[in-house]
Amino acid sequence: MQQSLFFLSAEMTAMTQFNEKTLFIYQNMQFLDKKLKMKVPKLNLVITTHRLIFTNNPNIEQLKTNDAQFVYLVVPLQHIKTVQTKTGFLSSQIDHINFETNLGDVSLYGDNLEGPLLQIKGSMEKKEWLKVQEQQQTQSVYRGLKSELDKKEKQTQQTIETVQSTFKGGFEELFKNASELKEISQYIKQNIKKGENNEIDEILSKIGQSRLDKTEDQFYEKLAEQVYKLCVELFPKMGGIISLLDVYYYFNKKRNQNLVSPEEILKAGLQFQKLNYQAKIERYDGISVFESTQYNIDKDYENTLGKFISYEVGLTAEQLAKKLGISVMICKIKLRNAINQGKVCVDNRIEGTRYFQNLIINI
């Protein structure tokens, strides 16, 4: 009778590979060599990081090399090409698992195969056997693309291990270290359903979040309130006009996730009039800006551009923006306003546009 290729002696089975660990032992399994149509029942399945060992040795963990009385069928994980599960007729439970290997096709039969399947797939993904090959390669003088890929994979593995070790004790362990955060979330949970609560809104706003228990209109109204607060802070520094992009940047600066999009900020800005806020959305040359309702072009010119523009020396928009500490986009809007008021004249030249105080109209 032809012997199965998966038979190994005790001596060979006992020879563990570098870094090989036993993960789990399942009892009462059956091994089928499809080529020989040989089925071996009542075996223990030992799943290690490197192999599947089918044996009737009850003390596999204390395996001695001269244990010749027991059977050992070994399937190296690195030789498994595909893993397929088969369910029973009219049943969703796994009936058996088929393994296509380099040495031939085998099947695993038994009750409750879900656990073994997960363990086997997990071991196959980790590819612990590759660590042997990597160490051998580090000794070589020349490093090629494969070694770089292996190095990358090693780094990924280390990251996974670090994350796994963090969650080693489960969530209970984690929460022991986050007692303050837990208290805050408990407080919010208890009070959030009591309706409007400014303290909760303040806490949520500081961590860049907004309440979810609102309709879309309510959301935009709340967002409008927060955006307006920001605008009121920025208007004095920016001269009464802030671009949508700047508001988007400053509003999201304290968030690191769930950023509010420019469209949402714009929609919130469109609520200002309805909510009687002293700010509005304006469009200049297709650019949306937030403008204070108290923005006065003449006063703004005196306090900003008027300080730097003269009859004799022309300045570009970039130079003016730098002097005023505002963006070029906003500076150009202010210049356009000043031109429309007849305060500024334009000198178009080959090296760029320069702006002068209006001499023509003042004489």
Add this chain to the structure above:
Amino acid sequence: MQDAQDKLELYQKFLKYPPFYTLQDHKETRKKQITQWSEIVHLYFQSHKILQSSLSQMLTIPIFSDSSSGVLRKLDASEIKEILDQMAQLGSIEWKNDQNFSVNLVSPFELADAIYAWAKEKKLIGYTETLKGITEGNQTDQTKKFYDLPQEQILKACLILEETGRCQVYEFDGLYSIKFI
């Protein structure tokens, strides 16, 4: 005289002002700018006694460009055309076609007054004079505004005099004579 001097200084100031060479978008500023340009160009025509010109010749005259700051600034053809159109509206020039125009160094009304005043001075009231006689005759001289002007301009001025009842214009075989009344 002081007025003329002040105006000259003003024009010099504008010609040294860089944005003057860019027609402004602001309506009021643009209107004033074109008016100033019209006056400057008219003064240029007067000082150089230019009676005929064309758009292409205008592109070469020095007042429309300035390179004093090291960067050449100049008005382009469309902008110069806009200025000339304004001058045509004011009667300072007359378009002959798309390109060419004649220059009225003095306005027809001003000419008419000057001609009639001269006729009175020379005791020509009731007498007839030819157009050539008015511009180049013995009784006229270079101090007169109408001296050596094209006959079309003199005829126009005389037609204004006719309308105001100060002369009668006769035409025979393409030749005109004027009887001062």
